[in-house]
Amino acid sequence: MMNKQLKFIKRPEGLPDASTWTIETQPIPDIASGEFLVQQHYVSLDPAMRGWMNDSKSYIDPIAIGDVMRAGSIGKIIKSNHSDFQVGETVTGWGGVQQYAVGSEKNWFKVDTSLAPMPMYLGALGMPGMTAYFGILKVGKIKEGDVVLVSAAAGAVGSIVGQIAKLKGCYVVGIAGGKEKCDYLKNQLGFDATIDYKSENVFDAVKETCPKGIDVYFDNVGGDILDAALSRLRMHARIVICGAISQYNNLDETKGPRNYMSILVNRATMQGMVVMDYMPEYREAAKVMGQWLMQGKIKSKEDIYEGIENFHETFLRLFSGNKKGKLVLKIID
Amino acid sequence: MMNKQLKFIKRPEGLPDASTWTIETQPIPDIASGEFLVQQHYVSLDPAMRGWMNDSKSYIDPIAIGDVMRAGSIGKIIKSNHSDFQVGETVTGWGGVQQYAVGSEKNWFKVDTSLAPMPMYLGALGMPGMTAYFGILKVGKIKEGDVVLVSAAAGAVGSIVGQIAKLKGCYVVGIAGGKEKCDYLKNQLGFDATIDYKSENVFDAVKETCPKGIDVYFDNVGGDILDAALSRLRMHARIVICGAISQYNNLDETKGPRNYMSILVNRATMQGMVVMDYMPEYREAAKVMGQWLMQGKIKSKEDIYEGIENFHETFLRLFSGNKKGKLVLKIID
Numbered sequence: 001m002m003n004k005q006l007k008f009i010k011r012p013e014g015l016p017d018a019s020t021w022t023i024e025t026q027p028i029p030d031i032a033s034g035e036f037l038v039q040q041h042y043v044s045l046d047p048a049m050r051g052w053m054n055d056s057k058s059y060i061d062p063i064a065i066g067d068v069m070r071a072g073s074i075g076k077i078i079k080s081n082h083s084d085f086q087v088g089e090t091v092t093g094w095g096g097v098q099q100y101a102v103g104s105e106k107n108w109f110k111v112d113t114s115l116a117p118m119p120m121y122l123g124a125l126g127m128p129g130m131t132a133y134f135g136i137l138k139v140g141k142i143k144e145g146d147v148v149l150v151s152a153a154a155g156a157v158g159s160i161v162g163q164i165a166k167l168k169g170c171y172v173v174g175i176a177g178g179k180e181k182c183d184y185l186k187n188q189l190g191f192d193a194t195i196d197y198k199s200e201n202v203f204d205a206v207k208e209t210c211p212k213g214i215d216v217y218f219d220n221v222g223g224d225i226l227d228a229a230l231s232r233l234r235m236h237a238r239i240v241i242c243g244a245i246s247q248y249n250n251l252d253e254t255k256g257p258r259n260y261m262s263i264l265v266n267r268a269t270m271q272g273m274v275v276m277d278y279m280p281e282y283r284e285a286a287k288v289m290g291q292w293l294m295q296g297k298i299k300s301k302e303d304i305y306e307g308i309e310n311f312h313e314t315f316l317r318l319f320s321g322n323k324k325g326k327l328v329l330k331i332i333d
Numbered sequence: 334m335m336n337k338q339l340k341f342i343k344r345p346e347g348l349p350d351a352s353t354w355t356i357e358t359q360p361i362p363d364i365a366s367g368e369f370l371v372q373q374h375y376v377s378l379d380p381a382m383r384g385w386m387n388d389s390k391s392y393i394d395p396i397a398i399g400d401v402m403r404a405g406s407i408g409k410i411i412k413s414n415h416s417d418f419q420v421g422e423t424v425t426g427w428g429g430v431q432q433y434a435v436g437s438e439k440n441w442f443k444v445d446t447s448l449a450p451m452p453m454y455l456g457a458l459g460m461p462g463m464t465a466y467f468g469i470l471k472v473g474k475i476k477e478g479d480v481v482l483v484s485a486a487a488g489a490v491g492s493i494v495g496q497i498a499k500l501k502g503c504y505v506v507g508i509a510g511g512k513e514k515c516d517y518l519k520n521q522l523g524f525d526a527t528i529d530y531k532s533e534n535v536f537d538a539v540k541e542t543c544p545k546g547i548d549v550y551f552d553n554v555g556g557d558i559l560d561a562a563l564s565r566l567r568m569h570a571r572i573v574i575c576g577a578i579s580q581y582n583n584l585d586e587t588k589g590p591r592n593y594m595s596i597l598v599n600r601a602t603m604q605g606m607v608v609m610d611y612m613p614e615y616r617e618a619a620k621v622m623g624q625w626l627m628q629g630k631i632k633s634k635e636d637i638y639e640g641i642e643n644f645h646e647t648f649l650r651l652f653s654g655n656k657k658g659k660l661v662l663k664i665i666d
Contacts, residue, residue: 057598058598059597059598059599059600222594227589241593241594241596241597242597243597244594244597247594253591254591254592254593254594255589255591256560256588256589256590256591256592256593257589257590257593258586258587258588258589259587259589260574260587260589260590260593260603261555261574261577261580261587261605262605263574263603263604263605264392264574264575264576264577264605264606264607265390265391265392265605265607266392266605267392267604267605267606267607267610268604268605269602269603269604269605270593270596270602270603270604271596271600271601271602271603272594272595272596272597272598272599272600272601272602273597273600274597274598274600277600
């Protein structure tokens with residue numbers, strides 16, 4: 001039994017190509033006192049990964065060349081030197097893209113797979129769900145009747161953002177790429193309106209779908225879509241900056257929001273959020289989210305691919321948009 | 334006795350030229366019941382005027398073609414049909430660029446010229462002073478020890494922002510154009526450091542003067558200087574968007590802040606402010622500001638020109654930077 005690992009071996013410029021990573025097979029590591037060994041079933045694929053690959057100051061250290069690719073993960077304990085973590089229990093943490101990871105109590109949490117399947121703990125009940133929850137409630141500060149616009153609305157974060165906003169009595173408009181995704185948002189998730197950025201002029205469509213303007217814009221994409229949202233702010237609007245996937249692989253300079261003066265005119269607030277800041281509140285939020293999922297008030301959708309060897313092509317789906325919901329890779333053989 | 338008025342007759346593109354305005358001479362208007370007639374001594378020249386001249390949705394209606402040019406002003410009551418406003422009293426309000434204006438209790442306030450000279454009521458004790466006060470305290474939320482960076486630091490707003498921040502125990506760095514202005518900030522106003530954007534690389538200079546990064550950036554200019562500030566934010570930094578003078582006459586598209594992702598990385602907040610929102614609190618703020626001025630804790634500097642005929646060339650000083658402190662035009666003959 002060996003440990004297949006995906007090693008990060010070259011910093012990409014623009015969209016990563018296959019030479020960014022390599023697969024290595026190593027012996028399964030030993031565990032020290034207080035540690036446990038996790039056989040990893042699934043790893044999470046998230047847009048934020050692209051940022052971690054750049055050698056620049058950010059909210060987290062860059063991944064070092066030669067390291068196992070950083071990723072959230074979930075699996076089962078198969079060996080333990082920690083009395084609170086038993087063999088057979090399911091845990092989620094930062095195991096990276098490898099089949100076996102050494103865990104400790106510091107960054108790993110036990111989860112109950114009788115309540116939700118493993119992949120959901122990487123989605124609605126994991127980092128994307130927490131991002132949506134704290135982002136729209138604590139930073140977006142939504143209240144009943146607000147007009148809420150969400151980009152990447154069919155994605156892992158956006159789909160939860162929109163559903164929480166609906167639950168709170170907001171009018172919710174989602175921006176996504178393609179008719180299929182837009183239909184899904186409207187028919188399955190209850191969004192009030194959608195904008196297909198691949199076939200519509202987003203500026204015009206924002207005006208049409210939000211005739212009274214926007215109270216909260218939750219941004220996952222940046223670029224022209226952020227500008228379109230800024231052009232239609234209501235007084236005291238809040239813009240949650242959660243990501244900018246349109247810019248992550250940009251080889252030119254990042255495109256700044258040229259309509260930012262709308263922030264002055266409308267006394268708006270643009271605020272950045274990083275989910276890790278809310279870690280002390282995860283447990284409480286996950287409880288609420290779990291109830292919403294069980295009651296069917298929020299739907300979670302995972303798009304699951306298989307095989308650590310297929311990491312690269314699966315990763316590219318984050319940027320092509322060729323995925324449905326939360327992107328997860330099954331890596332257990 | 335006639336009323337010389339500066340009429341706004343053509344919307345400019347880019348920097349306004351002389352054909353934007355014309356001088357007309359009209360009879361002095363009658364006053365109705367409850368009104369009073371103000372002989373105006375000084376009008377205020379502010380960067381915001383440029384925005385009012387565009388035919389676009391903003392925080393205030395655009396100036397209509399043919400109207401008297403909008404401006405804050407100060408003068409003496411020479412005729413009154415209002416029992417609370419007596420002939421001989423000094424009042425400040427929105428009289429526009431004309432020698433006589435009809436006032437009412439709605440938008441005019443009495444001021445005491447035994448405490449401060451008239452021009453100061455258009456500067457530190459007027460709109461620029463209130464902008465600085467509420468902007469740095471309520472939006473910037475400065476606290477002792479904060480590193481505060483201010484652009485257009487020798488201007489009417491920026492010079493007060495920096496002095497208030499010093500009073501509150503902050504480390505204050507001012508950006509201004511030219512050695513003379515920078516020397517003034519350091520030697521007269523007590524700024525800790527300055528950046529001369531005309532002779533220094535602002536990105537490098539921000540790094541040098543704020544080695545630990547910036548807690549609060551008060552922006553009056555936009556453009557590259559905003560980007561330089563964004564590149565050096567500290568965690569939970571606040572960016573006060575008060576103006577963007579570098580962009581007001583821009584015939585191309587506004588330059589958006591390409592470093593805006595620093596807002597995410599540093600969980601920062603960028604917020605727009607318009608001073609009129611704080612009108613209910615002006616009186617209290619003016620009292621505090623008046624005390625600071627009397628105690629010499631804050632210095633006010635007005636740059637006074639003369640003659641309504643010289644409005645246009647005086648106005649251009651706002652954008653060339655060829656002025657020292659608050660720009661005021663004396664229009665009484």
